Amino acid sequence: MVQQFDRLEPMGHSKRHGEILRLLKEEGTVTIASLADRLGVSLETVRRDVKPLTSDGSILKMHGAVGLPSIAGEAPFERRMRENADAKRAIARMVAATIRDGESIMLDTGTTTSFLARELLGHRRLTVVTNSSDIARTLATVNGNKVYMAGGELRSDSGAAFGVSAIEFVSRFSVSHAVISTGAVDAITGVMDYDLEEAEFARMVLSRGQRSLVVTDHSKFGRQGLVQVCGFDGFSELATDRPLPHDIAAALAQAGARLSIADGGSED
Numbered sequence: 001m002v003q004q005f006d007r008l009e010p011m012g013h014s015k016r017h018g019e020i021l022r023l024l025k026e027e028g029t030v031t032i033a034s035l036a037d038r039l040g041v042s043l044e045t046v047r048r049d050v051k052p053l054t055s056d057g058s059i060l061k062m063h064g065a066v067g068l069p070s071i072a073g074e075a076p077f078e079r080r081m082r083e084n085a086d087a088k089r090a091i092a093r094m095v096a097a098t099i100r101d102g103e104s105i106m107l108d109t110g111t112t113t114s115f116l117a118r119e120l121l122g123h124r125r126l127t128v129v130t131n132s133s134d135i136a137r138t139l140a141t142v143n144g145n146k147v148y149m150a151g152g153e154l155r156s157d158s159g160a161a162f163g164v165s166a167i168e169f170v171s172r173f174s175v176s177h178a179v180i181s182t183g184a185v186d187a188i189t190g191v192m193d194y195d196l197e198e199a200e201f202a203r204m205v206l207s208r209g210q211r212s213l214v215v216t217d218h219s220k221f222g223r224q225g226l227v228q229v230c231g232f233d234g235f236s237e238l239a240t241d242r243p244l245p246h247d248i249a250a251a252l253a254q255a256g257a258r259l260s261i262a263d264g265g266s267e268d
Contacts, residue, residue: 240262
């Protein structure tokens, strides 16, 4: 009986290890709290389960979350477009419904903002300002839209322009809706990214809108980025697809920003 018990216990751990790796392959990063909830175990059990996986290099531990080594930084743009695509599409559909024909919108480059551009194809007479060639291509020359694209050297990965000239260009505009996507949201630091120029551009975008909106799927919560874009007081609304972790929800509420959740619920 002792031998049978010794064999069964590792199998239990192994099964959870496999489930943890499966979730990470699907979602990129997952918070410890989310893993505990979805696996039906305690936070301490999850921490114990991930310890050998971090020790052997299978996964990386971040602030309150874990992720696969290959996606600890920003993955190539096309790959990121496939990650959590349903969640990003739901967020984009919700945000698009709040934008009216004839309004102006500024979008930075990102997978969720690219999904938003596609959801805006049914709108008419939009004025769009962006640094993304993907977004510009999507919305230019259709439905009477006007599209202004920031100049500068285009990144080979995302086809977006960054640098001083791009920031100066968008700083001339004032729009109804300023929307950025983000690589990480941390309860202490706020909205973060992995690239200095992208963070600087996103910060400028947020400052140009009557409404300033951060769009991000749940996998970015608890991630620790490299460069701060802004604190929670740097934007007016956060749009996502799931309820926030408690610490991030508290920080958002303290800053007075609005929370919108694409699965049908929204909170102030």
